[in-house]
Amino acid sequence: MxxxxxxxxxxxxxxxxxxxxxxxxxxxxxxxxxxxxxxxxxxxxxxxxxxxxxxxxxxxxxxxxxxxxGEVTSTRQQFGYFPTPAPIVQQLIDLADIQPGMRVLEPSAGRGAIALAAVRAGAVVDCVEIQPDHANALIAHRERNITVITGDFLTTDPQPVYDRVVMNPPFAKEADLIHVKHAWEALKPGGQLVAVMSAGVTFRQTNRAVAFRSRLDALGGALHPLPDGSFKESGTGVNTVIAVLPKPL
Structure with a gap:
């Protein structure tokens, strides 16, 4: 429904x-x-x-x-880890405009679909992943341009050293807003964050959602809607957008 x-x-x-x-x-x-x-x-x-x-x-x-x-179903979903489908990964990489030699951060990296694509684009990538089995699966790729930290990204102290942050954070209870705000601090001046987010950020009237939209406008950022069912192959019907937030020089 x-x-x-x-x-x-x-x-x-x-x-x-x-x-x-x-x-x-x-x-x-x-x-x-x-x-x-x-x-x-x-x-x-x-x-x-x-x-x-x-x-x-x-x-x-x-x-x-x-x-x-955006619908009522008979099955409850816990909106935690849902792998990013390949077409969306490519859209994230394209919007981030990753260039060879860039330093990239992927918080909540899962098994590394985004990180591996960023490396193929020529980046050096640091990943943070809270679930040890996912982190170990990413480490098993033995990709020399990927560094993996196992832990909770929200407990880290972001330093502004990254050219790009590319991410697909958890969504439940506005976790995407919390993660994006924290991750933006890791950008260098002139850097750019590109994130999959719940479509709720476009209409919710919570303090976090309103503050996010205000900040997005102030930064000259953009929201790119994704088609319904974009994450269906990953096991969720959550409606999503891609947010692009630049960091001023």
Missing amino acids: KVPTEVLAVLDRAETDGSRLVLTGTLDRKLYLDTAKVLEAAGGKWNRKAKAHLFDGDAADVIETVILT
């Missing part, structure tokens, strides 16, 4: 407390009915006494899944 953008915006503003979800703001009748239909499909039942929609589990987790995918 596809969810219209205007309903996603209503869900983004909703207040949750455990299994309870309360809609906020003034909704016209059609928008309310459309939203209620989505909530019911997602498992939320209206409870007159509680004056809220009640879910069997955590309401915030259910709604986060709907916002990320």
Whole structure:
């Protein structure tokens, strides 16, 4: 069940407390009915006494899944590691305009689809990956122009030494916004960050999302929408965009 953008915006503003979800703001009748239909499909039942929609589990987790995918499905996804499909990897490399000899950072590198492509473009790449099995798989390539650190990227202290940052971070609970903000600090002046992000960054009204869009505009950055189903082969229906954020000289 596809969810219209205007309903996603209503869900983004909703207040949750455990299994309870309360809609906020003034909704016209059609928008309310459309939203209620989505909530019911997602498992939320209206409870007159509680004056809220009640879910069997955590309401915030259910709604986060709907916002990320733009649809209601019967299967919950945990939006952590989803390998970047080859066509999207190439689009990331093209948008980053990686040149031979550039120093590149890939945070949350997974098994290195992006890092290996960056090396083929002539870059020297540093990777950070939190899951040891993924990090070991990347190390097993024995690529002399790739260095792998096993650990949580968000615990690192980024230094502005990279010409490019190219990344596909985790999405759940705005993790992509947190990772991109942290990674941008690793850019040299004149460098550029290119990241796959949830399409929620284009419409969510959370403090992080609003601040991101404001910063994107101030930097002269851009968002490039990706077609629906771009990550289907990787096992997720999450809707995505590619963000390009330059760092001023």
